Amino acid sequence: DGGITQSPKYLFRKEGQNVTLSCEQNLNHDAMYWYRQDPGQGLRLIYYSQIVNDFQKGDIAEGYSVSREKKESFPLTVTSAQKNPTAFYLCASNGGPNTGELFFGEGSRLTVL
Amino acid sequence: GDSVTQMEGPVTLSEEAFLTINCTYTATGYPSLFWYVQYPGEGLQLLLKATKADDKGSNKGFEATYRKETTSFHLEKGSVQVSDSAVYFCALSYTGNQFYFGTGTSLTVIP
Numbered sequence: 001d002g003g004i005t006q007s008p009k010y011l012f013r014k015e016g017q018n019v020t021l022s023c024e025q026n027l028n029h030d031a032m033y034w035y036r037q038d039p040g041q042g043l044r045l046i047y048y049s050q051i052v053n054d055f056q057k058g059d060i061a062e063g064y065s066v067s068r069e070k071k072e073s074f075p076l077t078v079t080s081a082q083k084n085p086t087a088f089y090l091c092a093s094n095g096g097p098n099t100g101e102l103f104f105g106e107g108s109r110l111t112v113l
Numbered sequence: 114g115d116s117v118t119q120m121e122g123p124v125t126l127s128e129e130a131f132l133t134i135n136c137t138y139t140a141t142g143y144p145s146l147f148w149y150v151q152y153p154g155e156g157l158q159l160l161l162k163a164t165k166a167d168d169k170g171s172n173k174g175f176e177a178t179y180r181k182e183t184t185s186f187h188l189e190k191g192s193v194q195v196s197d198s199a200v201y202f203c204a205l206s207y208t209g210n211q212f213y214f215g216t217g218t219s220l221t222v223i224p
Contacts, residue, residue: 006156040216042216043202
């Protein structure tokens with residue numbers, strides 16, 4: 001079945017470590033997104049990419065990095081510069097402008113110990 | 114700027130009660146409007162959508178009507194079930210590549 005796969009589902013990190021969250025989609029979508037979800041704050045956009053080898057910062061990009069080397073993949077690295085990384089991270093995709101709704105993965109929960 | 118405001122939760126209802134979750138938006142143009150649902154520990158799933166004024170989106174007994182005159186997209190269901198317990202997000206998008214989400218409304222349905 002087509003969909004978005006995020007891994008790992010749960011991740012624990014020590015302070016000062018970088019971690020990379022994986023997001024893979026087989027929907028043939030051009031656009032991919034990373035959101036952060038904190039209790040009571042809804043979803044905040046971290047980065048998005050509308051095409052391979054191109055991406056843009058969202059509202060809270062500081063302390064994060066991404067790459068888009070393949071259409072199917074959009075990994076997110078949470079760097080040690082991110083001061084409060086404990087959160088639920090959601091990857092999403094859609095076909096690009098004027099193509100309707102976002103499709104979401106099941107999320108990755110990152111906890112900093 | 115563009116934004117979405119949802120009624121604050123949490124909302125607790127008895128099974129078979131009527132549900133309304135309010136959503137209003139601020140937009141400079143004519144966006145598409147969406148309701149997403151998030152079950153515990155999962156990602157968001159599209160529940161319903163409407164792309165123009167007066168459109169009604171519906172799915173699984175839920176409905177919402179795009180009201181331009183009141184800039185609203187309230188979610189309703191006539192008889193909720195325990196399985197409807199989740200967090201509901203209202204969202205808008207103009208072009209499908211920039212989405213604005215509300216803060217979410219948590220619903221708990223008790224037997």
